[in-house]
Amino acid sequence: IVDTDDEDDDDSESNKALKAIVQGFKKLVEGGYIEMVQPIATDQDSKAQKDKQDGIHGGEFEFEMDEDGTIKGKKRSRSSSADADTKSKKRKVDKGDSNDDSYGTSKPHHPKILSLLAAQRSLIPSGSVYRVNTAMFHTSLRAMVLSRLVSEMYPAETDKTAKKKGQSEKDEKEHMGAIVNAALTFAARQEHAPSGHMLGHKESEEDKHHRMAEWGTFCPSDIAPYLPPEVTKSLKSDVGGLQKNLSALLVRMAELRYPPVILEVEEALGHPKGGKFEVCTRQLLQRMRDRIVHRVLTTHHGIVAARIVSVLQMKGHTECDAIAEDAMVPAKEAREILHRLHRDKYISLFDMHITRTHNTGTAIFLWDVDPSRLLKTVKNNVCSAILNLRLRRQHEVEVGKDWMDRAKEAGATEENVHEEDKKKYLAFCKGLERLDCACLQLDETLMVLTDF
Numbered sequence: 001i002v003d004t005d006d007e008d009d010d011d012s013e014s015n016k017a018l019k020a021i022v023q024g025f026k027k028l029v030e031g032g033y034i035e036m037v038q039p040i041a042t043d044q045d046s047k048a049q050k051d052k053q054d055g056i057h058g059g060e061f062e063f064e065m066d067e068d069g070t071i072k073g074k075k076r077s078r079s080s081s082a083d084a085d086t087k088s089k090k091r092k093v094d095k096g097d098s099n100d101d102s103y104g105t106s107k108p109h110h111p112k113i114l115s116l117l118a119a120q121r122s123l124i125p126s127g128s129v130y131r132v133n134t135a136m137f138h139t140s141l142r143a144m145v146l147s148r149l150v151s152e153m154y155p156a157e158t159d160k161t162a163k164k165k166g167q168s169e170k171d172e173k174e175h176m177g178a179i180v181n182a183a184l185t186f187a188a189r190q191e192h193a194p195s196g197h198m199l200g201h202k203e204s205e206e207d208k209h210h211r212m213a214e215w216g217t218f219c220p221s222d223i224a225p226y227l228p229p230e231v232t233k234s235l236k237s238d239v240g241g242l243q244k245n246l247s248a249l250l251v252r253m254a255e256l257r258y259p260p261v262i263l264e265v266e267e268a269l270g271h272p273k274g275g276k277f278e279v280c281t282r283q284l285l286q287r288m289r290d291r292i293v294h295r296v297l298t299t300h301h302g303i304v305a306a307r308i309v310s311v312l313q314m315k316g317h318t319e320c321d322a323i324a325e326d327a328m329v330p331a332k333e334a335r336e337i338l339h340r341l342h343r344d345k346y347i348s349l350f351d352m353h354i355t356r357t358h359n360t361g362t363a364i365f366l367w368d369v370d371p372s373r374l375l376k377t378v379k380n381n382v383c384s385a386i387l388n389l390r391l392r393r394q395h396e397v398e399v400g401k402d403w404m405d406r407a408k409e410a411g412a413t414e415e416n417v418h419e420e421d422k423k424k425y426l427a428f429c430k431g432l433e434r435l436d437c438a439c440l441q442l443d444e445t446l447m448v449l450t451d452f
Contacts, residue, residue: 015112022116029123032192033140035133036125136192142452143184145444146284149291150261151177175231176253179246180261182226183279187216216281217265219273220246247274259283288448289375296378297346304329305337309346309369317350317366338367345377379449386442393435400428 028034117124154173220243224232235245253262260280268275297306304327311326312318318326324334341347352364397404403425 018110018112018116022113022120026120026123029130030193032136032189033133034130035136035192037129037131133192136188138447138451139188139192140185141444141447142281142285143181143188145288145448145452146184146279146281147177147181149284149288150180153287154256175234175249176261178228178231179223179249179253180279182223183218183262183277184281185226186218186223187279190215217276217278219276220250221273243274250275250277259287285448285452288452292445292448293374293378296381300344300381301337301340301346304333305341308334308337309341309374312347312367312369313371317368319364319366323367342367346374348373375449379446382442382446382449386439386446389435389439389442393432393439396428396431396435400432403428 025034029036154176224242224246227235232242235249236242238245240248247268250262251264251268254260254264254277256262260283263278263280264275265278266276294306294310297309308323308327308329311323315322315326320335320338321331323338324331327334329337338347342349347367347369350366350368352366353362
């Protein structure tokens, strides 16, 4: 008698694991985080494309005259030694590997995985190859960063101020970040997630251009599935329902300025879907970069230096006395700060000489901010900070190598016997955690300055 209970349990666990893997892969494909790689063109396809290009651009023709004096032309054939070498090499490979028709056929296919994928063939075709869609990850991170920015610019009111202004205004500011996140997530799905045109359905050029022109725009009903459950519940509970309240909230968000958050593309009043809107991504990103630059200047040179840079960004080429007056600081202090900023390549100096002798006593010195140079300097400072943090973490790991080895070998015996050792080990782990958090924050800052 053979006990098969353990085998049945193993089979059920493996089936659950395979189903979870297939479902997870399906969600990643539907979300656009994994994209299908286009098949590599064969020799016949490339030759046909080359012949088509030759027909368009003219190609090379040979002309000959017969005995009657008529001229005949024909297309010149392209044959080179490289083509002959590649053909011979292909023949050798085909003879040596005649059993393998395509890559990966020697690997056995799992029958359970094939049965689970059989119902998903419209989304996951047979023999398809996939890769990670980095553009979708960047777009998702940008949506998270911009929604957090909007939530910080328009925070939710406290209970005391909400009673004075009304509960509706409080709820309005609470949902702004979630609405921006939902709108940008929907825009990312529009661009990267597979839809009908990627699932085997034919699409005309006109429909394709129309679909691409709609990227970024949305209606209230489009972003409703991407809202958090608490926001959906709050909007549904108000009079008018989800779509009407969401449309009214988007219209109020479109009235915000400095920077604008939502652009009303089609007027919501009388629109069958409650209007058409678009997130002002470029203005929000510029606001985010300006905040980063202001914080870097404040950290390195103080609040007065950040104020001086803001004055120069608004007024352009300005003399030192005018800068000191606008920044509300003494002229001597402003002059010192300007020279420090110029030394660190945050601002530039333009000297205009009145005479040909280039006398500094009669010259006019104008200070200015070049946006590209300022952004480049901030990027270099952030990169230097990331490098220093990583070197510091590497040094801390080398110093605390004994603590890490003892933690790995901790089994039957306690990791640290004495209370002082335990405190030192916890302080060591806390220091590494702080360094890791700082590196992640700087990576996100550099991503905003570079990739977004």
